[in-house]
Every structure is written in C-alpha cells, then in structure tokens.
Amino acid sequence: MDAETTSSTPVVIAGDIGGTSSRLILAPLVGDTIAEAEGPGANLRSSGAAALDHLADTVREVLESGRRELGEGLEIAAVALGISGAGPARADEVQRAVAERLAQLGIDARRILITDDLRTAFLTGGVGDDGLLVLAGTGAVSVRFQGREAVARRDGMGWLLGDIGSAVWLGRRTVQAVAADLDSRGRRTLLTESLGDMLDLDLRDGLLPPSPTGDPRQDLIRALDDVLPSGSPAALGRFARLPGALPEDPAAREILDTAIRHVMDTVRHLDPDCGLPVVLAGSVLATAGPIHDEVIIGLEADGRRYTTAPTGLPGALQLAREKAAAVLP
Numbered sequence: 001m002d003a004e005t006t007s008s009t010p011v012v013i014a015g016d017i018g019g020t021s022s023r024l025i026l027a028p029l030v031g032d033t034i035a036e037a038e039g040p041g042a043n044l045r046s047s048g049a050a051a052l053d054h055l056a057d058t059v060r061e062v063l064e065s066g067r068r069e070l071g072e073g074l075e076i077a078a079v080a081l082g083i084s085g086a087g088p089a090r091a092d093e094v095q096r097a098v099a100e101r102l103a104q105l106g107i108d109a110r111r112i113l114i115t116d117d118l119r120t121a122f123l124t125g126g127v128g129d130d131g132l133l134v135l136a137g138t139g140a141v142s143v144r145f146q147g148r149e150a151v152a153r154r155d156g157m158g159w160l161l162g163d164i165g166s167a168v169w170l171g172r173r174t175v176q177a178v179a180a181d182l183d184s185r186g187r188r189t190l191l192t193e194s195l196g197d198m199l200d201l202d203l204r205d206g207l208l209p210p211s212p213t214g215d216p217r218q219d220l221i222r223a224l225d226d227v228l229p230s231g232s233p234a235a236l237g238r239f240a241r242l243p244g245a246l247p248e249d250p251a252a253r254e255i256l257d258t259a260i261r262h263v264m265d266t267v268r269h270l271d272p273d274c275g276l277p278v279v280l281a282g283s284v285l286a287t288a289g290p291i292h293d294e295v296i297i298g299l300e301a302d303g304r305r306y307t308t309a310p311t312g313l314p315g316a317l318q319l320a321r322e323k324a325a326a327v328l329p
Helices: 003-007 050-070 089-105 118-124 166-184 191-199 218-226 232-237 239-247 251-269 288-303 313-328
Strands: 008-018 021-028 035-040 077-084 112-116 131-136 139-146 149-155 278-281 306-309
Touching: 003 251, 008 050, 008 118, 008 313, 021 050, 021 313, 035 050, 050 089, 077 089, 077 313, 089 112, 112 118, 118 131, 118 139, 118 278, 118 306, 118 313, 131 251, 139 251, 149 239, 149 251, 166 191, 166 218, 166 232, 166 239, 166 251, 191 218, 191 232, 191 239, 232 313, 239 251, 239 288, 251 288, 278 288
Parallel strands: 008 077, 077 112, 131 278, 278 306
Antiparallel strands: 008 021, 021 035, 131 139, 139 149
C-alpha cells in the first residue's frame, strides 16, 4: 500500500483493560481488525502503581503492529478504552493519566474516550441499552443500565472491601481456608493439597520436598510472599480455579456457594421483576465452571433472559467508532 493511501486511512483503537490482562485492537472505521496486542492489567487499585505505564506500552505495541500493516501515516481517529477501576471514583484521574501517556504516542486527548470496562462489557452483550451486567473477573460488580447509563450497582468496591465472587476473592478465600486448615482453626480441606501442588510444596506434612522452614504454615507464608508481588493483589486470582476443581470438598463448596448465592441475590435485588436481560461477563461468569453453570441454572429458574460477554472488546470497538464519527470532519 503506498504512502498516499495509508496517510488517508483513519483507524480506531479499542481496548478491554482488566485487572489481570489487557487486550487492544486496531481497526478501520468499517471492517475487520488490522492489529492486536495483549499486555498486563491496568486497574490502579489491584494491578499496582505502574498499571497505566504498562497500558501505554500495549498501545504502542498495537500502533507499531498497525503501522507495519498500513505504513507510518495512519491516522488515529479515536481511542476507546474500557478500563477496570475507571469508574466514578477515579474516572477523572484515569482520563488525565491515560491522556498524558498517549500524548507521547502522538494521540490527541480530544480523540480519547475512557470508560470503565462495565459499559463496554454490557454493550458487548448486544441486549440493547437497558439491562443488567453481572461481572466477575479479577474484580466483581453488578450494574443496572438504563439508556447505557449505570443507574444502580452493587459491589465493585475492590479486593479489600468487596468484589465477592471475583477471581481475587476466590483466591483469597482459598488461601485463607488453607491457612485455617494448617493452623487448626478451620476444617481439613483438600484445597491444602491442591494449593501445595501449585506452589510445589508439601503443605500437609512438609516431607516431599522437605519443608524449607520446618513448618508448613511458614512455608505457605514464604511462598505467598514470593508469588504475590507487593501492591498487586490481582495475583491472588491465580488460585481462583481451585475451589471449582474440588466441588465435593466442604470448604471449597462453601466458597462456591457463597459466590453463587451472592450473584443471584444481587440480580434479584437489581431487577426484582425479572424484566431485564442479564449479561454475564468476566472470567468467572463467562466461562464454564461450577459458578457459571449454577448461576445459569438460577437465571433460568427465575425465567430470565441472559447472554455472555467473554470480552468487552466488541463494546469498546463500538464506542471507538462512534467517537470517530463524532470527531472526524
């Protein structure tokens, strides 16, 4: 493609930015994706202080990939990013910080739309402008949308104050159950052996391999210090799958049941008349597993319509193209 053609080709960048990972695409105003890039998560609350620097690196990567396809003269018509943690509490801060970083890549702040990943996930569901989003990924939140605007919500308060049913919550409850088992404060659980396998430790007896400290409880503390970087609780999500792999274990079952009950109670609170469609999103609720499967059973028993949104990228792309239509002459 020659330089004249590439210089007149407007494109958009759309991003689904979670607490654990980010995925960006570069696409024309109409048509298929031209380039993609993946990177670390960028939630300021759970991904650490360097989160938005990592996001800028991922934007740079997708730009470079697009330029390899289209040439140096491509025009960034609009950028729309659905960012976890960019809700009302920190929206202005995230908008400014992202604009500062993307300005270094030659992207005009007036062409940048920052929203939270809730709106992009909801739009991806394709249920219209009114409905419920129930998201459980790295974090967890439920929102009732009316005319695309969030008019009511539950949770989304972060790993310290809530996010019940999220991957971080599941991981945290798992390591707490194991700690209680080892310390004789709680029931014996198979989660202890499963977590030990993940950490390459014999947490039960400390024999094979030999305990590094002589005390499996201290071995657990030391191992978690190594695998959970300071200031990055999102890493707890790596243990989220363990309860679902042991649904017959009473401690694991209690964790699963708490998450499922929370989801169903929240849906019924936000829409007691069962009149709104439900969009399930996030790694916990949009993929098969005990929590997803049992929530589906509950929604069907209530007579609710539902769909899943495995990624918020389609919704972000929709917003990017709408933004481009508004700013281009």
